[in-house]
Amino acid sequence: TAPATDPGAEPGEERYEITMAMASGDTYTAEWWGWLAADTLGYYDELGLDVEFVAAGGSGAAMEQVIAGNADAGNPSAPAFGEAALVGLPVVNIFTYSSGAIFGIFVPEDGPFQSIADMRGANIGISEAGGGEVAFLEAALRAEGIDPITDVQLIPIGDGGPETLAALDNGSVDVYSTAYNDIFAIQTAGVNLIDLTPAIYNTFPARGIITTQDTLDNNGEALQRFARGTAMGMYFCLENIEACRDLMKGAIPQVFEQNADGVSQGDLRFELAKTQVVPADINRIGQHDVAGTQEFLDLIQSTSDSYIAVNAPDVLFDGFIDFANDFDRDRVAADAAAYEFQND
Amino acid sequence: MTTMTQTAPLVRVDGVTKRFGSGDKEMVALSGLNLEVREGEFLSLLGPSGCGKSTALNIMGGLLEATEGTVTFSGEQLTEPNRHIGMMFQQAVMFPWRTTLENVLLPVEIFGEKKKDFIPKAEELLEMVGIKDFRDSYPWQLSGGMQQRAALCRVLLHDPKLLLLDEPCGALDEFTRESMNQELLRLQDYAKSTAVLVTHNITEAVFMSDRVAVMSARPGRLVDIIEVPFDRPRRPDLQTTNDFIKLVAKARQMLELQ
Amino acid sequence: MTTMTQTAPLVRVDGVTKRFGSGDKEMVALSGLNLEVREGEFLSLLGPSGCGKSTALNIMGGLLEATEGTVTFSGEQLTEPNRHIGMMFQQAVMFPWRTTLENVLLPVEIFGEKKKDFIPKAEELLEMVGIKDFRDSYPWQLSGGMQQRAALCRVLLHDPKLLLLDEPCGALDEFTRESMNQELLRLQDYAKSTAVLVTHNITEAVFMSDRVAVMSARPGRLVDIIEVPFDRPRRPDLQTTNDFIKLVAKARQMLELQ
Amino acid sequence: MAQIAVDSSPKKKNFLRSPYMLTIALLPIILAAWWLATTVTKSVPAILLPTPESVWIAFPRVLGADGFGDQVLRTLTEIAGGFALGASVGFFLGVLLSSSSRLRAAYLPFLSALEAIPTVILAPIIIAWIGFGIEGKILQAAIACFYAVFITTLSGLGLAEPNAVALMKSLRASKWQTMVKLRIPTALPVIFGGLQLGATTAIIGAIVSEFIGATGGLGYLMLRYRSSFDTAAYWVIIFLFLVIGLVVYLTIWYIEKRFVFWRRIEVTRPDLEKQ
Amino acid sequence: MTTTAPPPTPARSAPTPGPTWWERFRGGSAWIVITTVAVIIAFWEFFPQTGLVNRVLFPTFSETVAAFVQLLGGGYWWDDLAKTMSAVAIAWVIGVAFGFTMGVVLGTSPFMRQAITPYAIAVQALPKVVLAPLLIGWLGFGPESKIALAVIICFFPVWIDTMVGLALPSANEFKLMKSLKASRWQVFTKLQLPSALPMIMVGVKHALLLAFTGVIVAEILSASDGGLGKLTKEFASQLNMGLVYSVVTIVVILSITLVSIADVIERRVVFWSEESRARRK
């Protein structure tokens, strides 16, 4: 029942190595179960691939290391990838991992601003100077006729940590624009936020396997296998999502640590990931959304004169998608059914 | 053992014992010391190293508390430093960030008086010891002897009734030392103050003093007091007279007998 | 000016001039010094502070280079320190991380010889100066005099032909100093070495030496050499004899004349 | 310095043989190594370390950018304010702890532990406390630099000679007078050493705190440039920091030379060093 | 440096038999420590309850203790602890070795010292974290890059203190060695090095604190392979402040412990220094 072309199946065949720069201080976050499952279940190994997952620090740092050639691939978020593409760096997305709202615009329930159109004169919190959400925010404000430079004040208030809570709590800012992930902690700490994100932003691609043209030319075979392994891991999780939660708990227990109210951020993020990682077409895992990407790139480009125009198909490489999906789904489903829980 | 006199003593040391440490480590630095310092006299404390001379002097200056016994100064019991008592140490203590004049004026500052009022007197004193030209120099620009001279001016500036001198010339070479001693005698006379000098130089003790108090090694106690009958002012050639040499020999013997 | 002798001199200082600094800041510390040190004698260099005694001694020890003139030691020209020359300084230089014995053995270590071979001799020396019980103590547990004694043992351990002593007892009190001087004489005699002592204490110079070289103030030059005829071993009471006092007075006069 | 007394054959001052010639000579070597690594061998990718030319070209762009002066001013204010605050608190605590051996024994470990908590951990807490404004950055720069000043003050105040202390006592000087007229002047050379170290750590404290949540300043600019992959501009700011560091160092050195004038002269007079 | 007696200090101890433990307790500093800790804990416990600060950001002491217990129960962080501690240890050893070498090279050559100082100061003023991406480029994503960062941060005091310490011996001491014709190496090993040790130990202790800071900063601000720094960042982003303070407490306890151990070692290594002698009695 093995697939017809399984390159790693025959012994003695050449093995490949890949260094994957993960865009976080930790190797995994709660929504990266596709990679984690493939790695723990040995799918990469089966494919003749040794993958080293390394924590690069954040999206910008991961993108930097991929461009520098210190990592073969990375998973920076769409804005970091887009920004690199828009300044003319030779980056390529070979596999779309997730899509949907990664960034949003939020206001406290009882705050003075309840729609984007009102926000003239507001103090708006962002995660950090040059954070990924800024482009979205600026575009959204412009769409309502508000100049993001002169009409509002952008204040970096961190990514959902104590400084963010303090800023919202003491009224330093009335609006908070950031990654969706960042607001869970704030909400469980008692600040209820209303999501004002324009619907259109919820369809943008969020994260993929990013590499450079150079690596693609020189190490294409390894990347191709990496894409398939990742697809297998995602499929496994979609078959048995609780198994993946269990794997996650084993890998990053501290994220599932409960706070005083008995809530764990890991669980909240995991729930959100369930909606974002699911591919549009289960038979074409990793498939790019060309139109969405173009719209996204154009949006960011509009926020600065120094960006060049980029054609989405030029930075999206879909040569591996067929190969990636050409695996034995029944067997992965069987693996999923047979999973034994270990971390409860 | 002290010789009784008519004039009331300026300082009276009465059965003073000083112990350092406690328990096993206790050590008796001074044991039952009785001593009177007469108004206007020059008294030397002579004794071997470690016999408690400095300790006795520090107690007289109120820097140390006696374990037993009392010290009175001008008839009053002494328990803390007194501004009528001036002390001078083996090393000229000069602050390198102050000029000679500023160093001399230090006590005035600390007593909270107006510096201006004392500048003429300070200059007069500097003139007397021959370092007026160096009033604006810093200590490192002075030789050791010049520094001691400045320290002498400092202690005299405020007209202390009692001068306590802890080997003030110990660190100087013999020649400088001799001229410093001359200076000291001249200024003590000029200021009409009383002086107690700690030394272990027998010749110096005899040459300078009206009386020499000879102390024994540990635990320090008074052995005897030698009266020195020579006239003042004293000149260096006194040291080659027979009487002088005999007195020195007597003191030496006393010290060696112990 | 030096007195000629039959035996070949151990050290010969020939027209030595030493200048420090250059240009405007040039200062002549020593000017045209001629001096011979005879084998086995005890020679003192006597002079006021700053006259260049230490400079002369450092040149004889090969620590400083003469600007002009030459120094020969045992007939050979001296350009760098020589292991047959032992030096001792005003402050006993003792390393606080070494015990007394280890401090005494330092030269042996540096010369790369076996320490073991020298331990008996080191102990003998420590015994002679009366601090054998302190062989395993650290310097801070010794008094200043004891430290100087240990330094003396260190310099004698290796049988130097020439001892250069730069006021080795300058920092000690008179009593300790006198007994150290006795020690010094006894050990110099025992080791049959030649010694040059720098001092500004006239009595000490006369008491210790076979000859006293009197130097003048800056720029330092030799004034005269006084022969001291007294027999050895010398006892402290020599100092109260008339002949001795006369010699001291002569030296004093020479110094004051300048 | 002590060796001068032994070895002092007259040497002519020759500028060409002075150490600063080596300092200057090293500069082109460093530049050449940088150029070789980035431009010739390309062993370091430009995204991590840009070429010297690109940094050179970026200089006018970064320095001429809108509001750049304000950002510099802001960071300098943070550094200066933080340094002033941290140094005075460090100095004050040093004085306080030196006045009592009991206080010293009790609090020294606590204050040392504070040095072991990195600024980055404190940053969010401080921001939560006093907000995102410049005050928080000043506080963080102050925390970063206080220890160096504190520990040197503490050890420096113990340096006063026993004899000098006895003199002050014999004059019945108050504790305060002894401190001001004797202990502090004695400690000054050592304290200045601490100020040198503290100034550099204050710079670091200010920048790191700007990384964590700031609305302006050079650290903020650095993040901006880095996030848009403008590595050359990023390095322009790094060089600015090197310059700021050197200027601050030289300023303190100059002040020290004027204030602690007696110190260096003492050191250069070895013949007075005896006794 | 004269042979005068020790400075006159008013020793007021009574000639009674040795002090009781209670007197020693009151005379010592222990009660100050205990009182201070008690005051801090009381403040920590009650201040958050006043409502003046956000309780989420500033949990009470008991809540923090509860979090601490929870953390201890978790156990998974031993791995992070081990990673941080091993990085600190390695960085410290390398930093001390490197700082010492630099100190020796520059401390024995005034020429090099003056020539290099401007560069040293410039590098010292540089926020070292900006070097993180470069270090990762050279050393990879493992612990090496964060160790390198910590080394750069912690070697400085060792270097400075070694340099200063080597100049401490007096002219007379140099003269003695020279009169014995000691070689440069002998002067270094037998005189300069022992004299410098007390200073070097001060630098070594400071380096220990800075190695801690360095590793944790590297873990928080740049890429790393786990560690306590990453843990605090993670907990902070979850707004689980009790856990954050717990980890900080662990860091503080560890650093105080390590410095105290270093103190004990110091007293043995440099037993002759004034400081050790004063503390021993």
Ligand SMILES: Nc1ncnc2c1ncn2[C@@H]1O[C@H](COP(=O)(O)OP(=O)(O)OP(=O)(O)O)[C@@H](O)[C@H]1O
């Ligand atoms: N603060 C102190 N603590 C313990 N012992 C002390 C203290 N001060 C002095 N002593 C001891 O008391 C004894 C007497 O000391 P003191 O300084 O009075 O002697 P001294 O006669 O002045 O000696 P010297 O001529 O060497 O100055 C010495 O043995 C000394 O070690």
Ligand SMILES: Nc1ncnc2c1ncn2[C@@H]1O[C@H](COP(=O)(O)OP(=O)(O)OP(=O)(O)O)[C@@H](O)[C@H]1O
């Ligand atoms: N390394 C030096 N550089 C400059 N001047 C020096 C140096 N060494 C000594 N001098 C000067 O040379 C002169 C002679 O100094 P030296 O130390 O030989 O005198 P001394 O006779 O030993 O004096 P003392 O009795 O005070 O020890 C002094 O004026 C001193 O200032």
Ligand SMILES: [Mg+2]
């Ligand atoms: Mg004394």
Ligand SMILES: [Mg+2]
């Ligand atoms: Mg001399």
